[in-house]
Amino acid sequence: MDYTHFLRQQCYINGKWCDADNGATINVSDPGKGKVLGTAPNMGQVETERAIDAAEAALPAWRAKTAGERAKIMRRFFDLMIANQDALGELLSREQGKPFSEAKGEIAYSASFIEWFAEEGKRAYGEVVPSHAADRRIVTLKQGIGVVAAITPWNFPSAMIGRKLGPALAAGCTMVLKPASATPYSALALAVLADEAGVPAGVFNVVTGSARAIGGELTRNPKVRKLTFTGSTEIGVQLLRECADTVKKVSMELGGNAPFIVFDDADVEAAVEGAIVSKFRNCGQTCVCTNRFYVQDAVYDEFVTKLAARAKAMPIGYGMDEGVVIGPLIDMAAVEKVEEHLEDALSGGATLLTGGKRHTLGGSFYEPTVVANVKADMKLAREETFGPLAGVIRFKDEAEAIALANDTEFGLAAYFYARDLGRVWRVAEALGAGIVGINTGLISTEVAPFGGVKQSGLGREGSRHGIDDYMEIKYLCMGIL
Numbered sequence: 509m510d511y512t513h514f515l516r517q518q519c520y521i522n523g524k525w526c527d528a529d530n531g532a533t534i535n536v537s538d539p540g541k542g543k544v545l546g547t548a549p550n551m552g553q554v555e556t557e558r559a560i561d562a563a564e565a566a567l568p569a570w571r572a573k574t575a576g577e578r579a580k581i582m583r584r585f586f587d588l589m590i591a592n593q594d595a596l597g598e599l600l601s602r603e604q605g606k607p608f609s610e611a612k613g614e615i616a617y618s619a620s621f622i623e624w625f626a627e628e629g630k631r632a633y634g635e636v637v638p639s640h641a642a643d644r645r646i647v648t649l650k651q652g653i654g655v656v657a658a659i660t661p662w663n664f665p666s667a668m669i670g671r672k673l674g675p676a677l678a679a680g681c682t683m684v685l686k687p688a689s690a691t692p693y694s695a696l697a698l699a700v701l702a703d704e705a706g707v708p709a710g711v712f713n714v715v716t717g718s719a720r721a722i723g724g725e726l727t728r729n730p731k732v733r734k735l736t737f738t739g740s741t742e743i744g745v746q747l748l749r750e751c752a753d754t755v756k757k758v759s760m761e762l763g764g765n766a767p768f769i770v771f772d773d774a775d776v777e778a779a780v781e782g783a784i785v786s787k788f789r790n791c792g793q794t795c796v797c798t799n800r801f802y803v804q805d806a807v808y809d810e811f812v813t814k815l816a817a818r819a820k821a822m823p824i825g826y827g828m829d830e831g832v833v834i835g836p837l838i839d840m841a842a843v844e845k846v847e848e849h850l851e852d853a854l855s856g857g858a859t860l861l862t863g864g865k866r867h868t869l870g871g872s873f874y875e876p877t878v879v880a881n882v883k884a885d886m887k888l889a890r891e892e893t894f895g896p897l898a899g900v901i902r903f904k905d906e907a908e909a910i911a912l913a914n915d916t917e918f919g920l921a922a923y924f925y926a927r928d929l930g931r932v933w934r935v936a937e938a939l940g941a942g943i944v945g946i947n948t949g950l951i952s953t954e955v956a957p958f959g960g961v962k963q964s965g966l967g968r969e970g971s972r973h974g975i976d977d978y979m980e981i982k983y984l985c986m987g988i989l
C-alpha cells in the first residue's frame with residue numbers, strides 16, 4: 509500500500525469523513541522540503557462538540573463489550589498497523605521530517621501500545637477487600653472513565669496517540685483526539701485503520717484545526733471525563749486550569765530537562781553511544797532527550813572529544829533519503845531556539861567543538877552541535893532546547909552531580925553511566941525524575957511506566973499502570989443479612 513492511501517485530508521467524526529462546517533482548512537507542510545503536502549480541516553468548537561456527542565453516544569455499546577471482545581478488535585488494529593508499517597512510516601516521515609527508519613520504529617512503538625493494552629484490559633482486576641464488619645462484604649470494580657479527550661504533539665505524531673488510545677479503548681472508553689496541526693496525517697491514518705479493524709463509529713474521533721477552539725470545548729464540555737495531553741508545560745498548565753471547572757481526571761506528559769551524568773568509573777565508549785542516542789534521537793526533539801551533560805573531571809576530555817567526533821559524523825538529510833539519521837527540525841522557530849541557546853552559551857565562555865550552524869541543505873536543517881565548558885546557569889542547561897545541541901558541564905564529585913541534576917523544576921527523564929554498584933543505587937534513588945536510564949540512553953518501551961515528576965507531568969503511560977489513568981475504582985459495600 510502506498511503512503512498516499514493513508515493521507516486523508518478530512519476529519520473523522522462518528523465513523524464519517526468530514527470537512528470543517530465552513531470548509532476552512534490549514535496547510536500541512538513537509539519540514540524537510542518546505543513543500544505543502546496537503547490540507548486538513550480547520551475545525552472549531554461546533555465540530556468538536558459534535559465529536560464529543562458521538563463519543564458519548566458510542567460509549568454504552570463499547571463499554572458493554574467484554575474486554576476480550578475489545579481486545580480482538582484492538583488486535584486487528586495492531587496487525588493492520590504492522591502490516592502497513594512502511595506506508596505509515598513514510599507518511600510520518602514526510603509530515604514530521606524524522607528519518608524513515610526512525611519513523612517506522614515509531615509506528616511499531618505506537619502499535620505496541622495497542623497490542624499491550626488489548627491484553628491489559630483483560631486484567632483490569634477489581635479486588636475483594638477483607639471487611640471491617642462481619643455482616644458486610646467489600647468488593648471493588650474498575651470501570652472505564654467515559655469519554656476521553658486527547659491532545660497530542662508533533663514530535664511523535666503516531667506513538668503519542670497509540671499510548672493514549674490503547675488504554676482508552678481497552679478500558680471501554682471512547683475518544684476525541686486533537687492532533688498537532690503540524691502533523692495531523694498520522695492521526696487520521698490511525699482513524700483509517702481503526703475503522704478497518706472494526707472499531708465502531710463514534711468510539712474514536714479525530715478533529716483538526718484551531719487549538720484554542722477545539723481545546724476550549726474539550727476542556728469545558730462536562731461529557732468529557734478525562735483529558736490526556738502531551739506537549740509543553742506552558743499549555744499543560746493552561747489545560748489543567750481549564751479542566752478544573754468540570755473536575756476532569758487529567759494526565760499530563762509535559763516538558764523535560766533531562767540530565768545525563770557520566771561518572772569517572774563509567775565505560776566512556778558506552779556513555780558516548782548512549783549520549784548520541786539520547787541526545788540526537790528525532791533531532792533532539794523528544795521530551796526525554798538529554799538536555800544537559802554532566803561529566804566528571806577524570807573522563808571529561810575523553811568524553812567530549814569522542815562525543816563531538818560522533819556528532820560530526822552523523823548523516824543529515826531528508827527523512828526519506830537512504831542512511832539519514834538527522835532530519836530537519838520541525839520549523840524555523842525550533843532552529844531559532846537552538847541558536848539562542850548556543851549564542852547564550854558561547855557568549856558566556858563555552859567552547860564550540862562541532863556544528864554550530866544551519867546546514868547547507870537550508871530550511872530547518874541544523875548541524876548536530878557539541879559545546880564544552882558549559883556552565884550550569886546557561887540557557888541550554890536551564891530550558892528545554894528541543895534540538896540537536898549538546899552542552900557538557902564538568903563536575904567534581906557525586907554530591908555535586910546529583911545537586912546539579914536535580915536543580916530544575918522538571919523531572920521527566922535522567923540518565924547516568926557508572927559501574928560501582930553502590931553508586932548506581934545511590935544516584936538512581938537520589939535523582940528527581942520519573943524515569944532513570946542507567947548505562948543506557950534509550951528508555952522507551954510500552955511495558956514500562958513513562959511519566960514525570962514535578963512540572964514534567966501527572967500520571968503514567970504504558971505498563972500495567974497505564975490503564976489505571978482511564979479507569980475509576982468503584983467500591984461496593986454489601987450487607988449480607
Ligand SMILES: NC(=O)C1=CN([C@@H]2O[C@H](COP(=O)(O)OP(=O)(O)OC[C@H]3O[C@@H](n4cnc5c(N)ncnc54)[C@H](OP(=O)(O)O)[C@@H]3O)[C@@H](O)[C@H]2O)C=CC1
Pocket residue numbers: 659660661662663686687688689690717718719720722723724738739740741743744746761762763764794795892893894
Ligand atoms: N512533552 C513533549 O513531548 C513535548 C514538548 N514540547 C515542548 O514544547 C515546545 C513548544 O512546542 P509546541 O508544539 O508549541 O507544543 P504545544 O504544547 O503548544 O503543542 C502540543 C499540542 O497542544 C496543542 N495546543 C496548543 N495550544 C493549545 C491550547 N491553547 N489549547 C489546547 N491545545 C493546545 C497543540 O495544537 P497545535 O499544534 O494546533 O498548536 C498540539 O496539539 C517545544 O519546543 C518543546 O520544548 C513540544 C512538543 C512535545
Ligand SMILES: O=C(O)CCCC(=O)O
Pocket residue numbers: 663664668738761793794795796952958
Ligand atoms: O517526547 C515525547 O513526549 C515522547 C517521548 C517519546 C518516547 O516515548 O520515548
